[in-house]
Amino acid sequence: MRLRAPLSRFEARIVVALVIAAVLPLLAALWLADRLVAENLAVGLNPRVVDRLQAIPALYRDLFQARKQLYAAEAREVLRGLPAERGALAGYLEAAVARTPRLRRAAVLGPGGEVLAEAEKQAAEEWEWRAAPARVALPGGGALECTFAIEARYFAELDEGRELAEVVQGAEALRADIRRSYVRAFGALLLGWALAAGLAGLWLARRTTRRISDLVRAVGELARGNLEVQVDPGTAADEVSSLARAFNAMVREVRESRDRIVYLEKISGWQEVARRLAHEIKNPLTPIQLAFQQLEAKWGERMAHLAAPPPPSPPERGGSPPAPLSREAGEAQGEAAADAEFDRLLRDAGEIVREEVSTLRRLTEDFSAFAKLPEVRPEPADLSEVVAEFLRTSPQLSEEAEVTFAAAGEPCPVALDRTLFRRALANLTKNAVEASRPARARLDLAVRRQGGRALLTVADRGPGIPPAALPRVFDPYFTTKQDGTGLGLAIVKKIVLQHGGEIAASPRTGGGAAFEVRLPLAAPLDSGPK
Known part of the structure; x- marks a missing residue:
C-alpha cells in the first residue's frame, strides 16, 4: 500500500490560500445574512405590528357590539311606528323591512309568543350573511322581533386576524430560535464550502507540486550525473x-x-x-x-x-656394364x-x-x-546537391549497386566540409555494398528536412545489422566482417559529430539496414545577385 506523503509547505500554502479565498466572501455573506434575518424579523415582528394584530379581535368585537346597538335602535324605531290595529300590522312590517337596509325579517309576537304578524325581505343579496336578532318588548305584553344581517366576511376576517395574531405571538416567542436557525444554516453552508475549497486546493496542490517535485528530483538526478x-x-x-x-x-x-x-x-x-x-x-x-x-x-x-645436367663420364673399356651407384651418389x-x-x-x-x-x-x-583525419572546415552547401554530386562523380558505385536518390523538395542548407563528407558518404555506401554481397547491392538514398535539421538516409536491402551489434556498430575496430577493420563507420560518425550532427543505425523496414545522418540547418544559401 502506497502511503501519501505529508503536505509540503508549498502545498499547505496553496490549500490555505484557496480556503481563505473561498471563506472570506462567505464570512461576509454570513454577516450580511445575519443582518438581513435580523432586519426581516425586526420588520415582520415589529412591536407595533404585533400590537395591532393582537387588537384586531377587540376591534371586531367593538364593531359587532356597535352593530348590535345600531340594530337595537333600528328595532325600537320600527316599534315606535307600530300601528295599534292588528290588521295593519302586516303592511307596516313589510314597509319597515323594505326601507331598513339590513333588516331581513320583522315579526310581532303576542304575550304567549304566538306570531301576530310578520314580514320578510324576499330579495336575495349575493354576499353571505349571518343573522343578528334584536328583540324589543311591547307595552301590553308580547315583543317585536327583528332579524338583521351581518356580512359573513367580517366573521372570517375576525377568525383570520385571531389566527394571525396567534402566529405572530408564536413567532415573537421564537425570534431568537429563527435567527439561530438561519445562522446555523449559513454556517453549515460556510463549512461545507470551506471543506470543498480545501479539498479542491489539496487536489490542485498535489497535482501541481507532484510535477514540481518530479522536476526537483530530476534536477537532483541530473546533478548526480544521470543524463x-x-x-x-x-x-x-x-x-x-x-x-x-x-x-x-x-x-x-x-x-x-x-x-x-x-x-x-x-x-x-x-x-x-x-x-x-x-x-x-x-x-x-x-x-x-x-x-x-x-x-x-x-x-x-x-x-x-x-637442375644443370652433370658432365658425361668416359665409357668403360671392353664394354662392361656400368658400375652400381656409390654411397655419395645415393646421398645426392x-x-x-x-x-x-x-x-x-x-x-x-x-x-x-x-x-x-x-x-x-x-x-x-x-x-x-x-x-x-583532418579538422572539419565547413562551408555553405545544400545537402541534396552534395549527395547528387557524390553520386555523379562515383561511377564505380553504379557498377557495384543499383542506386536510387530522392532529393529534398526544398532547400536543405547546411555547413559542411565537402571533402570529409564525401568520405563519409563513400564509407556508408561501401559498407552497404559489402554487406549485400554476394548479391548485387540496392541502395536507397534520400534527403529531406525534419524540423530544424537536414536528414540524410542511406539504406540497403542486405541482411541487415544483428540487433546485438547495433549498440556497438560505430565503435572503432568493431566489425562483423571477416576482413573488416571496424574503422569505416567510426570515421563516418566522427565526421558527422564534427559537423554538429548525429548518426544512427536501425533496421530498414522490409529488410536491410538504414543509416540516418542529421545535420543542423544553416542560414539559407545566397542565391546570388538578382
Whole structure:
C-alpha cells in the first residue's frame, strides 16, 4: 500500500490560500445574512405590528357590539311606528323591512309568543350573511322581533386576524430560535464550502507540486550525473508542463553533447593508437619482405644449379656394364628430393607471406588514414546537391549497386566540409555494398528536412545489422566482417559529430539496414545577385 506523503509547505500554502479565498466572501455573506434575518424579523415582528394584530379581535368585537346597538335602535324605531290595529300590522312590517337596509325579517309576537304578524325581505343579496336578532318588548305584553344581517366576511376576517395574531405571538416567542436557525444554516453552508475549497486546493496542490517535485528530483538526478533522467510533462498546457518539456530538451541536448564529446575523445585516443600501430607495423614490413625475397632469390640460384645436367663420364673399356651407384651418389639423390620438397614449402610460404604483408599494408593504410583525419572546415552547401554530386562523380558505385536518390523538395542548407563528407558518404555506401554481397547491392538514398535539421538516409536491402551489434556498430575496430577493420563507420560518425550532427543505425523496414545522418540547418544559401 502506497502511503501519501505529508503536505509540503508549498502545498499547505496553496490549500490555505484557496480556503481563505473561498471563506472570506462567505464570512461576509454570513454577516450580511445575519443582518438581513435580523432586519426581516425586526420588520415582520415589529412591536407595533404585533400590537395591532393582537387588537384586531377587540376591534371586531367593538364593531359587532356597535352593530348590535345600531340594530337595537333600528328595532325600537320600527316599534315606535307600530300601528295599534292588528290588521295593519302586516303592511307596516313589510314597509319597515323594505326601507331598513339590513333588516331581513320583522315579526310581532303576542304575550304567549304566538306570531301576530310578520314580514320578510324576499330579495336575495349575493354576499353571505349571518343573522343578528334584536328583540324589543311591547307595552301590553308580547315583543317585536327583528332579524338583521351581518356580512359573513367580517366573521372570517375576525377568525383570520385571531389566527394571525396567534402566529405572530408564536413567532415573537421564537425570534431568537429563527435567527439561530438561519445562522446555523449559513454556517453549515460556510463549512461545507470551506471543506470543498480545501479539498479542491489539496487536489490542485498535489497535482501541481507532484510535477514540481518530479522536476526537483530530476534536477537532483541530473546533478548526480544521470543524463538519462526525463520528466513526464503530462497533457496539461501550462507553465509546469512547458518547464518539464524544456527540461527534457535540455537534458537531451546535454546528453548528446556529452556523448559527442566522449565519442570524439575516444576516437582521438583510438587515432593515437592507430597512428602508433601503423608506425609499428609498417616499419618491419619492408625488411620482412626484402629478407624473404633474398631467401627466394638465393634458393632460386641453388635450384638452378642443381637442375644443370652433370658432365658425361668416359665409357668403360671392353664394354662392361656400368658400375652400381656409390654411397655419395645415393646421398645426392636424397638431398635432391629434400630440396624439391623444401622448394615447394618455400613457394607456399612465399605466397602466404606476400598475402599477409599485403593485408598488413592495407591495415596500416587504414590505420594511417584513420589517424590522419583532418579538422572539419565547413562551408555553405545544400545537402541534396552534395549527395547528387557524390553520386555523379562515383561511377564505380553504379557498377557495384543499383542506386536510387530522392532529393529534398526544398532547400536543405547546411555547413559542411565537402571533402570529409564525401568520405563519409563513400564509407556508408561501401559498407552497404559489402554487406549485400554476394548479391548485387540496392541502395536507397534520400534527403529531406525534419524540423530544424537536414536528414540524410542511406539504406540497403542486405541482411541487415544483428540487433546485438547495433549498440556497438560505430565503435572503432568493431566489425562483423571477416576482413573488416571496424574503422569505416567510426570515421563516418566522427565526421558527422564534427559537423554538429548525429548518426544512427536501425533496421530498414522490409529488410536491410538504414543509416540516418542529421545535420543542423544553416542560414539559407545566397542565391546570388538578382
